[in-house]
Amino acid sequence: MAGSKHGAHRGSPLGPRSPFVLDVSRLGMRPGSMITFDDTVSAPSRIGIELIGIPEGAPVDLDLRLESVSEGVLVSGTVSAPTEGECSRCLTPVTGDVEIYLTELFAYPDSATEATTDEDDEVGRVVDDTVDLEQPIIDAVGMMLPFSPLCREDCPGLCPECGIPLADVEADAEPHRHDVVDPRWAKLAALQLPDDEGRG
Template sequence: MSAEQDAGLSVDVRELGGKPGTQEHLDRTVATPADFSAVLVGFREGGALHLDLRLESVHEGVLLTGTASAEVSGQCSRCLDAIGYSAAVDLMQLFTHPGREVDGEAEDEDERLIGEDLTIDLEPVLRDLMVSTLPFQPVCREDCPGLCSQCGFRMEDDPEHAHEQIDPRWAALADLADGLNDPEDASGERS
């Protein structure tokens, strides 16, 4: 199969059926489907998703191996700056024929099946594998200082930025101390 035969994420395995040991190579670039993402980061919807796969006929069905790569974009979880990078995922998945037992066991509900029309839908497999590689808390760089938890100030702009923090248990005493240091009396007149 060639890149010109772009049929999306559905792969016809008709030629591999019943011929263990037969292989096909799939080199295809398709648009990344929606929802290949986590909260702050994800694979760009509609961006180029490159598939370099080998499909091999085995007794149980079709063994899929290879890589999928695409651009990741999102926001740093510390400073909310935009981030982007390329990511590649290794794939290895067995697709079985419906109703066939694998290693003497009946079909598992998580097992990937070859469709009745002798096609494989790659989208669920790719979604599971690719989204699981995304970082839960993406960062623009490992030493990103983030934002000030008090005011949201960008800490990289001034690393010395700080707020005087008073323990809330002592706040009443701090207010009393401010009152004692104030030259005004209770009536608001200066002495």
């Protein structure tokens, strides 16, 4: 059974706490039963790394399959969304898209999997007939995004003297440069007197 493309609605497996909390009560803990979820939700917060990420409120497409297995609920499918950030070399805005593929097992209460996993982040849990995909999505998006995003592969970066993006001056006839006074002579230049002074 598929959800609509218009966010939470009656009969949708979206939970009340977060758009990434899905209601799995319809599976009924019957191994082999399955439901599908195809919906677009809003990112509840920014998801990503320092220079690039999915902005808060951006549309996140969820195309998922939820299957009941003997130990819990297996969630698999794709999550995709637009990204915004800035170039790591010239700091100009960059936009793009990210798509991740999820395969996450959420253990039923009192199952063998639940009983043999001590760490809370080792495996997800089915809690009150829901599964929370927020942390798996955050982790997968963070691994997929480029650590140093670029506006283009050969971005020349910023001018070290004036800080303007060098890509903006590439088409100029004259090369972009600055006359730099050797620091050893800078003090002498400051002490130099006009021609009409120093004569007496």
